Amino acid sequence: MTTALGRGLIAGAAGTTALNAATYLDMVLRGRPASSTPESTVDRAADLLDVDIPGDDAQRDARRTALGSLLGSAAGVGAGAVLGAVRATGHPRGAAGTLALSWVLAMIAGNGPMTALGVTDPRTWAAKDWAADVVPHLAFAAAATATLRSWPSEA
Numbered sequence: 001m002t003t004a005l006g007r008g009l010i011a012g013a014a015g016t017t018a019l020n021a022a023t024y025l026d027m028v029l030r031g032r033p034a035s036s037t038p039e040s041t042v043d044r045a046a047d048l049l050d051v052d053i054p055g056d057d058a059q060r061d062a063r064r065t066a067l068g069s070l071l072g073s074a075a076g077v078g079a080g081a082v083l084g085a086v087r088a089t090g091h092p093r094g095a096a097g098t099l100a101l102s103w104v105l106a107m108i109a110g111n112g113p114m115t116a117l118g119v120t121d122p123r124t125w126a127a128k129d130w131a132a133d134v135v136p137h138l139a140f141a142a143a144a145t146a147t148l149r150s151w152p153s154e155a
Contacts, residue, residue, distance in 0.1 A: 004088030005081050007151060012080015015106065015144035016073055022139035026132055035132075037114050038068025044117040075109040080144055087148055095145060102141035110137060 027034065042064045046053055053060045053067075083102055086092075092101050111133070114120045125133070 001085065001088055004084045006084070007148060008081040008084015008087070009077055010080070011083060011102075011144040011147040012077040014147040015080055015102065015140035016076030018143035019076060019106070019110075019136045019140040020072075022136040023132075026135065032132070037119050038072055039064040040119045041071065041114050041117060042067045044119055048117070071113075072110070075113070076106065076140060079105040079109040079140075083144060084148065095149060098145045098148060099141050102144040103137055106137040106140040106144075107133075 026032070039061075042053070053063050055063060079102075083098070083105055086101065087098065092098055111120070111122060115122060122130075122133075
């Protein structure tokens, strides 16, 4: 199981890198700004935990941005760890099943906390919002799946 978790962590890191690259490419192509939901999630969590983010306005903004990015990385690597653990059970079988599971885990890890905290509501998203979210998570799934399946026992 340790090997499976390690491989999952690596797959999650690869998937997170692919997700970030797809997101930034989308921002370049469409000229859209970065999402504010990671910072809003940090704000909401800090409020719920009754924690102040220290510093002057500029420092707090920088810390909120950094914390939002770190939370996203942790979500991706965590989703990879879960994927590695599930794959160690022998399920799902094949690339398609792993791809689907990777995508579902990435969507839940990425959007679940923000939805639970009331930062976003996917039921209200427009098609362009879904595209900006689904495509990078598919990039995560493809990279995580390819990484996991690159080990002989995962082929």
